[in-house]
Every structure is written in C-alpha cells, then in structure tokens.
Amino acid sequence: MSTMPTRIADAEAPKGTALIGKSVVVKGQIFSREDLYVDGEVEGTLELQDNRLTVGPHGTVKANIKAKEAVIIGTVHGNIEAAEKLDIRKDAKLVGDVKTARIVIEDGAYFKGSIDITRGEVPRPAPRPQPAAAGALSASAPAADPKL
C-alpha cells in the first residue's frame, strides 16, 4: 500500500503539486520539497520548508506544520509556522498557534489560537527546480484507503 501522494489531475490542486486526495488518511511525518495539496486526513507532522501547503476544503490535518506558505481552506488542529505567508480562507477552521510573516484571514474563518508576526528578513526564494518525478514526501505510518 503506497503512502506516496499521487499526481492524478485534480480540479482543485494546481498542476505540479503533490496531492493527498480526499479519501486518503496519512499518519506520520511528511516532508516535501514541492508544493502539497492535502484534501484527505493527515495526522503527525508536515514540513515543506521551501514550499506551499494547501489544506483543501475536505482536508483535515492534525499536525504541526512548517511551510514557506500555507493556505487553509479545510480544518487544521496544530501549530503553523509559515515563513512567508498564511492564508486562512472563509470556511477554514484552524485551532493552534501561528507564527508567520504575513497573514490573510477571510471573514467567516474560525480561528482559535495566537498569532505571532515574525519580523525577520524574509529569505529570498531559491530558484525553483524543474518538477521532479516525485516529491521528497514520505509517510512513516501506514495509510488507509489509498484509492484516489
């Protein structure tokens, strides 16, 4: 049973983005060197140091998150460190503490936690590599129902 995200075209996930589909459950640590769209369930940790994480409308994440940018449309329970920007959309539910350089919160979003705006110099973005065959994403625990 593969725990790797698939690259099936999805109307909601931008091209070139790894995808955890809405019927996928991942428990463990996820490291990614490319953008990741989570529309399923993730429990553990999520690290995308130089990339963007999007938690889609069906996504449910119970994890601490580190990313360059994060867009929350679904549900997140956990702390988020978004080096550059955090975007909390109107139907999002986020419970946890946030550390980021910039935050955008749409009306209607639910947020419970603290917001700490970091004022350090934002690192210049590294040149974007050509999309590799697969992202450096791994999940250490078994994933349930990998059908996408």
Add this chain to the structure above:
Amino acid sequence: MVSRLKAWLFGSGAHPRPEVNAPSVPRPEAAEVPHRYDRQSHGLAEFLSHLRDCEGLAVLDLGGVSQANVTAITTLGHRIHTEDVWRTLDQLFPGPPPEEVEAVAVQRFLSDHFDFPEQSFDGVLVWDLLEFLPSPVLERTIEALHDVLKPGGHLLAFFHAEARPGALPVYSFRITGPASLSLERRGHRQPARLFNNRGIEQLFGQFRSVKFFLARDHLREVVVTR
C-alpha cells in the same frame, strides 16, 4: 443638571446624558440599529495607548478572529490570541439565558476559552460579551479575566446603555483606526443582565480601576485596569 448627572452616574438611558466623548458619526436609533456602522471609540484609544510603549505584549481578543484586529494588534508589535466566545455561547446556551446553569457547562465554557496560565495577557478585548453571559458563567468569567491579565493590564468592554426588553444586537468589533471601530451585526441575543454604571463598577470590584467612556450611541465603553 443634577438629573443629567444622576442619569450619567446611574446609567438611566431614559435621560439625556452629557455629550462626553461624542462620536463623529450620527447616533443610530435603537429601533433601527444598522447592520454595520462605524463609530469613534475613546475606550479603544485609551486601551491601545497602553500598548504603544513597548513591543512583544500579549492581547486576548474574545470576539473571534478578524483581519482588522489582527493587523491592528500585530502592527504594534504584539501577539494576539483570538477566542470566539460567541460560538461557544451559541452552542451551550442557544436560547434565552437560562436561570440555572449546570456546573459542567460553566466548566466547559471556562476551559474552552480561559485555559491559560495566570497573568498571560497585557490586554483583553472583551467587547460586548459580558451582558450576555448567564449569572454563574459571568462571575467565573470575571474571575478568569482577572487571573489571565497581568497586574496593570487592561481590558476593554462595552455595555448597552439603553435598557430595552427583548433581544439586543450582537456585534463583531473591528478596529479600523487608533480610535475607530467598525461594528458589524452578527445576530441578536437576549442579554442575561443589563448593567448601570454602578453595576459595572461592582462587576469589576476586584480590579484596580474602571474608567467609563460615554458615547452618543447605544453603547458604553469601559477600560478596566487589573
């Protein structure tokens, strides 16, 4: 003059009050409270003035998250913690305020929103919440506010100035300037209790001071110092 002074001191909304700190916007009539309106807030100005001298303070906002409030507080170099107390209130007490509240409900309310170490915050934005809390919840909330505020910390609260029967509009408060707010109605709710000025002073009896700011609209503002 004496009757006007009494009305101001004891909070009778039926008498005209001195026009202290009058807002620059027209007074919304009680019968036709608009869905959204802007108002000057000298209470907010006072509250924010205590946050200007240094960075890295912690502010608790009980009215739910809004971009405006997050920007206002973080621009001053502070951390903001947001709690949407209204949502819990709607879940626990959806109808008119109950006369009796089970201890478990009080405990859930407190653990949901005030589970912080003592003296965690330098300021708390309470907005117009307190009048809508049923009696045991209100008393425990005041105790919790006292506990989470640092000595010398401030809280900003609003109270309705006009005692009217029935439900009152409930607002989301957005900070739009150093002394200005945008109020957006998020529904109506029956208050559990309305307070005159003396009642407000008694409510915050364990705090060091209560400062009143009167406006021409239907809200009174208080800045309370721990």
